[in-house]
Amino acid sequence: MSTVELAGADSRSAAQPPARGRKGSSRSTARTFFTPGTIIASVLLGITIIWALFPGLFTGHDPVDGGDTAALLAPSAEHWFGTDQIGRDVYSRVVHGASRSLLAALIAVGVGLVVGSAIGLIAGSRGGWVGEVLMRIVDVLLSIPALLLSLTIVIVLGFGIVNVAVAVGITAIAQFARLSRSQAVTIMQADYVQAAYGSGGTYWSVLLRHVVPNAVSAVLALAVLQVGSAILQISTLGFLGYGAPAPTPEWGLIIAEGRNFVATAWWLTVLPGLIVMAVVVSTHRLGTALRKAAE
Amino acid sequence: MSSENRGRGPASRPTAAQKPASRGVGTGTPEKYQSRIGIDYSIEYPESFARAAAAAGAVPLLSVRDLGVAYTTRSGEPSAAIRDVDLDIHAGSMTAVVGESGSGKSTTAGAVIGLLASNAQVTSGEIRLSAHGDDPELDLRALSPREWQKVRGARIGYIPQDPGTSLNPLKTVGANVAESLRLHTGLGSAQRRARVLELLDRVGIDRPQMRAEQYPHELSGGMRQRALIAAAISLDPQLLIADEPTSALDVTVQKRILDLLDELRREAGTGILFITHDLAVAAERADDLVVVRDGIVEEQGPARRLLGRPESEYTRRLLADAPSMQTLVGAVAAPASSSEYNPDHSGTDRAALHSLDEENAPAEAGVGSEESRTTAEAGAGSTERVASAGSGTPASAAPLVEVRGLTQVFARVPRDEDDADTTSTTAAPASPVTDDTAIIGIEDVSFTVPEGTTLGLVGESGSGKSTIGRALAGFSTPQSGSIRVGHYEAESLSKRQLREFRRTVQLVHQNPASALDPVHSVGASIAEPLRNFRIGSKADRADRVAQAMERVALEPGLASRRPRELSGGQLQRVAIARALVIEPRLVVFDEAVSALDVTVQSQILDLIQRLQEELGLTYVFISHDLAVVRQVAHTVTVLSRGHQVETGPVEQVFARPEDPYTQQLLAAIPRPLDTQVLDLQALSI
Helix, strand or coil: CCHHHHHHHHHHHCCCCCEEEECHHHHHHHHHCHHHHHHHHHHHHHHHHHHHHHHCCCCCCCCCCCCCCCCCCCCCCCCCCCEECCCCCCHHHHHHHHHHHHHHHHHHHHHHHHHHHHHHHHHHHHHHHHHHHHHHHHHHHCCCCCHHHHHHHHHHCCCCCCHHHHHHHHHHHHHHHHHHHHHHHHHHCCCCHHHHHHHCCCHHHHHHHHHHHHHHHHHHHHHHHHHHHHHHHHHHHHHCCCCCCCCCCHHHHHHHHHHHHHCCCHHHHHHHHHHHHHHHHHHHHHHHHHHHHHH | CCCCCCCCCCCCCCCCCCCCCCCCCCCCCCHHHHHCCCCCCCCCCCCCHHHHHHHCCCCEEEEEEEEEEEEEECCCCEEEEEEEEEECCCCEEEEEECCCCCHHHHHHHHHHHHHCCCCCEEEEEEEEEEECCCCEEEEEHHCHHHHHHEEECCCCCCCCCCCCCCCCCCHHEEEEEEEEHHHHCCCCHHHHHHHHHHHHHHCCCHHHHHHHHHHHHHCCCHHHHHHHHHCCCCCCCCCCEEEEECCCCCHHHHHHHHHHHHHHHHHCCEEEEEEECCCHHHHHHHCCEEECCCEEEEEEEEHEEEEEHHCCCCHHHHHHHHHHHCCCCCCCCHHCCHHHHHHHHCCHHHHHHHHHHCCCCCHHHCCCCCCCCHHHHHHHHHHHHHHHHCCCCCCCCEEEEEEEEEEEEEEEEEHHHHHHHHHCCCCCCCCCCCCCCCEEEEEEEEEEEEECCCCEEEEEECHHHHHHHHHCCCCCCCCCEEEEEECCHHCCHHHHHHHHHCCEEEECCCHHHHCCCCCHHHHHCCCCCCCCCCCCCHHHHHHHHHHHHHHHCCCHHHHHCCCHHHHHHHHHHHHHHHHHHHCEEEEEECCCCCCCHHHHHHHHHHHHHHHCCCCCCEEEEEECCCHHHHHCCCEEEEECCCCEEEEEEEHHHHHHHCCCCHHHHHHHCCCCHHHHHHHHHHEEE
């Protein structure tokens, strides 16, 4: 829970400075972007994505059916992360779970990105009572704790990984709206927007041609940042039992099932937990680097 | 930037380039910094006499030899920002470093005061500050951060560029000024306060008690700059570094600040290192000029020699391009040809014409003799002038623009703040003109612009000139009054009409870098009006864009570039091309050349004038720079605090200003001419 809060707070503060156009050459931008940290992060994230796309390449074990394998085996060359209480290979479950977790995270971020930036851009460029009303709605969203909000939404929508993703996405709307609104407000004050109106532009042509392209880099950087916290939130919901039903390999669920054996078989929770952590930290690292590059 | 391996003592010459990492606090003995200011040392020597004495004094206050500064970039290759810069500043004299943006002039100042950016290093040369009273001679390159603390503020004062952002807004003006006293002396708070009041009084701030209690935002820009000067001289430094101290100020305020600096150096014998991009200011005030370009000294020497007989090609170009210097250049370059002046050349050689106006004003009395402030007559006068000018512009056309009683008042303010600045110790003529309360906005402005001519709108910041520009371009609806452009009544347009109106009127912004969308290619920016009005097919638009670019002397191949890949001058050409691509009849230039370097500015002005002749365009040219307006405008309207104070043909207004405010504005233009012409004659004969 506290981790969720932290990640949220972090990305919120990251959202504060709007992208200020710095005129560095693209080569030096590339050089600042590829630090050892971002390279490691990209590699880790790349591996996870390949896991999600081709899980069969990485493991021969069945993630759902343990067969006659002994339960609660310690990590070994055969079973890297050991086996769980009914003899399933935990590494295999983590690999197969990647696709679900990543897909859910993408859906969540997509929902937040599209809805949030639409609200924010219109609020920021329109101003007036339209903007006020939209942003007050966003304030309401922001005032409800993210976990509580997503739990409520899952209960309303029904259980299941897609619903969880949508719920997490709705909690992310507020941040996207606030960032894109602040972007839109600064962009609307720019001379080039006035010049665009001056050359006969209408509200929608200015919004689509000038405001959106100029706001997009900062918003996309936030989106990458949000992927990490979405994975975390989805795992949290899975852990609490709101996600995929039991036999499905899903990261939160894997950790939740291993929880009962923490004293005797620590690897069931710790190793999948480390994977989740590595992925979250990697996306966060990349998101931060992208945001800096966007500025 | 480590300070550990630093050489000890001023004499040792460390091999590695170094700079102190931080500025900080230091302490000094209170006695040492007791002020001499307040005691009037000034004796009215003739100027030349004083200079001779200074030269005889031999040891310069500050001596910079072969200074080189390099910026390390991420690629590891250090790039030299300045190379082989030599400078001498004598006590009581002013040395101006003049250059365009990016020429390294601020880097020079930063190196002298030890405040370079963290990725910059002094790579070669020496910087020496001479002994002064009890203070020893110092090698400024070898100082540790701790030693620097005792030098900055105490021995070298610094006046920053922008008075708007250089005072701490959370502290009172008094506390801001007292800061270096607090850091460097052991004065008690009562003594400090007394000293601050003395200083504020010294720099010409009236009612110091009251001002010291005010916060920076309550003071005008000129007064804030005075407060900064007070802070800079609080410890009576031997050297003042003024980094573009007047660039953010209006021309009349600039004059007063420059007068104050002159007074300070005369009385206290302070040497001033003056950094500026404005050759006219430097030429008017400085004893020695150093012209830098791309980090190399192009030319240096006494101001008179350099202005009278510039040796470097670049200096000559700078002189030729600076609008306010053109009188000077005209006088120097063609004293003989001025007698065979022919009115028919006015379209092609305005510089000569203006120089003539300056000197032979009475001889020109034929043009627009019945000057009047009413617009109808002003319009007539300008038409008359156009007719007499003959060649370039179509004679007597119906006015394209007719503005009557335009009023847009944002606020009325009781006017005492700014006047306080006027009635200062400096010798500026007081009493601005407006009779009633000052307003923010504009009130009862009327003028006409005949087709094919240029109206200059001149005024200081806050005079309302941009408000008029915005109303003309259809960006705001005035509270009352009428604006007619062609057959449009701009003050009462429906949304649909407004869009059509934009095909008639285009606005060119001050800063081209911000007026072009950074994510669009410049070609797309130029094509945008065509897309908005659905003119032509896609291929057709590309042709028109190429044509428009050729018209503004840009290579059409640049169309695919992004704005950040182009220079400021090229960007302004793009902005002009965008304005012209839908063939408007009226173009409003809102300070369109103010953000550009002089050489670029002169090219853009040439372009604007050429386009007017080719396309028969009508311009409204808004500028704070009278020299620029004089160069491009046919008629001029002078604004002061929202009121129109004078309108007339440009020659008439500039040669024989009627209104005291106009006179004051004109007097404040830095004008090396007045002093230089005599000197030049004396030198050459």
